[in-house]
Amino acid sequence: MNRLPPGAASHQQVWELLAWYVNGTATPEQRRIVDRHLPHCDACRAECAAQRQLADHLRRDRAPVAGSDPAAGLARLMADLDRPAGDTADAPAARRRHGIDRRWRLAVAGLAALVLFETGTLTTWHARRADYQTLSAPAPAAPRATIRLVPAPAMSAGELQDVLHRLGLQVVAGPTEAGVYSLAPAGGRHGKGSDSASQLAALRATPGILFAEPVGTDP
Amino acid sequence: MPLFTRSTPPQSTIPPDDSEEALLARIAGADRGALATLYQARHRRLVRFLSRHTRRQHVIDEVINDTFLVVWQKAGEFRGQSRASTWIMGIAYRCMLKHLRDHKEMPCADQAPEEIVLSDSPADLVELHDWLDKGLARLSPEQRDTLELAYGFGHSLEEIAEITGTAVNTVKSRMFQARIKLANLLPNLGGERKTP
Numbered sequence: 001m002n003r004l005p006p007g008a009a010s011h012q013q014v015w016e017l018l019a020w021y022v023n024g025t026a027t028p029e030q031r032r033i034v035d036r037h038l039p040h041c042d043a044c045r046a047e048c049a050a051q052r053q054l055a056d057h058l059r060r061d062r063a064p065v066a067g068s069d070p071a072a073g074l075a076r077l078m079a080d081l082d083r084p085a086g087d088t089a090d091a092p093a094a095r096r097r098h099g100i101d102r103r104w105r106l107a108v109a110g111l112a113a114l115v116l117f118e119t120g121t122l123t124t125w126h127a128r129r130a131d132y133q134t135l136s137a138p139a140p141a142a143p144r145a146t147i148r149l150v151p152a153p154a155m156s157a158g159e160l161q162d163v164l165h166r167l168g169l170q171v172v173a174g175p176t177e178a179g180v181y182s183l184a185p186a187g188g189r190h191g192k193g194s195d196s197a198s199q200l201a202a203l204r205a206t207p208g209i210l211f212a213e214p215v216g217t218d219p
Numbered sequence: 220m221p222l223f224t225r226s227t228p229p230q231s232t233i234p235p236d237d238s239e240e241a242l243l244a245r246i247a248g249a250d251r252g253a254l255a256t257l258y259q260a261r262h263r264r265l266v267r268f269l270s271r272h273t274r275r276q277h278v279i280d281e282v283i284n285d286t287f288l289v290v291w292q293k294a295g296e297f298r299g300q301s302r303a304s305t306w307i308m309g310i311a312y313r314c315m316l317k318h319l320r321d322h323k324e325m326p327c328a329d330q331a332p333e334e335i336v337l338s339d340s341p342a343d344l345v346e347l348h349d350w351l352d353k354g355l356a357r358l359s360p361e362q363r364d365t366l367e368l369a370y371g372f373g374h375s376l377e378e379i380a381e382i383t384g385t386a387v388n389t390v391k392s393r394m395f396q397a398r399i400k401l402a403n404l405l406p407n408l409g410g411e412r413k414t415p
Contacts, residue, residue, distance in 0.1 A: 025369075049409035057351045060348070078251065078255070
């Protein structure tokens, strides 16, 4: 209250009304009260100017949040609408905490993967993979997938490829629409690091891997 | 159809086809196209509002998704007592609070810490918005929301009470405290005031 000079009884009333006067939601009667007061009160005119500056600031667009994509969000919303009725409770966030969260992450990662496809990053990678398979081993029988994996949207194809190479893994399918890659031991290797348990542990410890599960586990 | 439609006041008995009230009526009839239109029209404003609480994109996306799931489920309960924008913002506000509570997040933990000393005034116009943001970051989340809803979104005192689920007097008090605190933090706000 140290900014409120003593004065007429209406002064505080006007001071409080200024916020709604500035944002245009004051009633006509409230506007008249303020309009009558302002010409005679330096403090309220200064406060009015301050609130206008603040309002201008808050009305301006803030820097967009990186990656907040309405198209991807809408796609996810539409997918959520198709969940069984029991799955769409009044508290979706709480529901997700208890198990749906992983599916959400899958969907987001999937959408991000699709975006990456469109920008060419993964497309190039997959084209290379396709070429390699065609040239070196025509129509090979796809190795049986042992692990399902979802990379974080921020993970580049190169980073993912490095991780898989280090662990002796290869992509045998995917990404699915939900962004899931199916992995199998590279080249049928069964040496060091190729057992699923240690590969899973290593993948889960890798920053940028959202999700890694043995095949057969429902994501 | 314009991307952003200004909602009509509740006294309008027949909303225009592209109003948010009309969209809610269609959503109540399970019209997904209407939901998509409303989502696209509201997304940017919700991001702006929520980004005052967190800059984490996945949190913002999750709260917006939750908001529209509730809109989808509850659109039939909208009776037009308030503007559609007020009704939707109230849902978003509650979804955001619930998320913060469930995840035990401190609102705006990534914003300016208390110990930063603010200058009396911005050095120039370029720094003005940064200066104001730092001042706003010192407010409580409730005080900041009140200013954001009033100035950023043009909601009335009564609408903010409805959105935040509080009494009108509570909103008045939050607005009062927010303005007093900012006046002390940013004594040259408005460019005309004398330092107290």
